[in-house]
Amino acid sequence: MDKREELIKIFSKDIREILKQVTVDFEQVQEIRLRVHAPLLMICNNREYYITRGGNLSMRAEEAYLVTREALKETLDYMSSYSLYAFEEEIKQGFITIQGGHRIGIAGKTITDGHGIRSMKFISFINVRLSHQVKGCAEAVLPYLYDRDMIFHTLIISPPRCGKTTLLRDIIRQVSNGSVEHAGLTIGVIDERSEIGACYQGIPQNELGIRTDILDCCPKAQGMMMLIRTMSPQVIAVDEIGSREDLEAIEYVMNCGCKLVATVHGSSIEDIKQKPVLRKMVLEKWFERYVILNNRGKVGNIGEIYDSRGCRLYPVGGECF
Structure with a gap:
């Protein structure tokens, strides 16, 4: 069908x-x-x-x-x-x-x-x-996210309807499955709105990889704590962070040595810095990679990628923010 x-x-x-x-x-x-x-x-x-x-x-x-x-x-x-x-x-x-x-x-x-x-x-x-899974849409961004066999703490910044969840979904799938260059990693997904895995009666309708565990319909902050304590993930993935509770849970995750991949609504680093809760993360360099999407061309189109210092990695060149 x-x-x-x-x-x-x-x-x-x-x-x-x-x-x-x-x-x-x-x-x-x-x-x-x-x-x-x-x-x-x-x-x-x-x-x-x-x-x-x-x-x-x-x-x-x-x-x-x-x-x-x-x-x-x-x-x-x-x-x-x-x-x-x-x-x-x-x-x-x-x-x-x-x-x-x-x-x-x-x-x-x-x-x-x-x-x-x-x-x-x-x-x-x-x-x-409508749930869309675009397999392979993370191919262009993945080389910038790996640190040897582990990935960097990554924040995907995107305006509405630019494919941030679609991109996050494919990053999870590929990092979980692994590749010739990189071993697969155990990933815990907190899917508060059932958008990432799109679970139906407990079974994900989207393919998220063979080493992925999902907490469906679970509040992000509570879910991050639960997965760290019970499922021993190497990576935690969450969609649409922004609350003060999220901030505290993210700090806990990072202090436990677990990597984090998250998304947030926004159009630029400066936009994120205007939000009181997220400003702290940027100024204290919590994230090691920032992926900024735009609505030009295909879903999940990458506009820019920055490192923790604010230096642009993609496109090559340009001043630090």
Whole structure:
């Protein structure tokens, strides 16, 4: 079953018939958004399109198919196999992960208690984020990340939709498997939002290598501590760091002699230095490599690579930051 067929079956019958007519390559589709009484939207190659009832992509909102409450509810039923309660723990975090590793973001009325969000009802907004595994996309960056048979502490900096998670995923896979030049390393992945491994019923839908252990739907800070204590990883990989709790856990990981590969939203080193929590990491040279992505060309396109001193390694030359 190809990606289009795999995805189409999770939508309501009306939307399914529309998507069958869309002519784009679903390998290039990043998101499909449903909002009650609003246009059906598709994000493809970082561009937003309205989807018409005839399955055409348009730039005009008035031509779009309007999502009905019935279509959205039917879509939720298909996505959850009519058992939304089975995803109760994930719903607390605002998403569910379905077979194929696709993450379904949801929003509506939250139900809270004294301990935080307990559940959600009147779900009226759905964001289907398609899982893409681009094997080999880390080939260009890996030579800059190795220090003999170990890798450097690495921070991947990227604006939204530039492929930071896709790149991180392939780095994990290749470092875990090893190669002729480098032995494979044991990697622990904390996959707080089920985006890296995209686990479905505990089984990763994306290939992350033969020496990789995953903590799925686990808070990053707690997960880093747990893996260090229980799984003896040589490398820890996490997506989207930024909280003060993350900072403390990262310091613990590094002091334990474990290497860290992480991602963060941003457009440059200077951008990261403006964030109070991350500024400390940059100024104290916690990371030995900074990989900065941009949205030019393919997913995971490398803009620049710097070392801990701020000297640019790629492209060659240039002043230190």
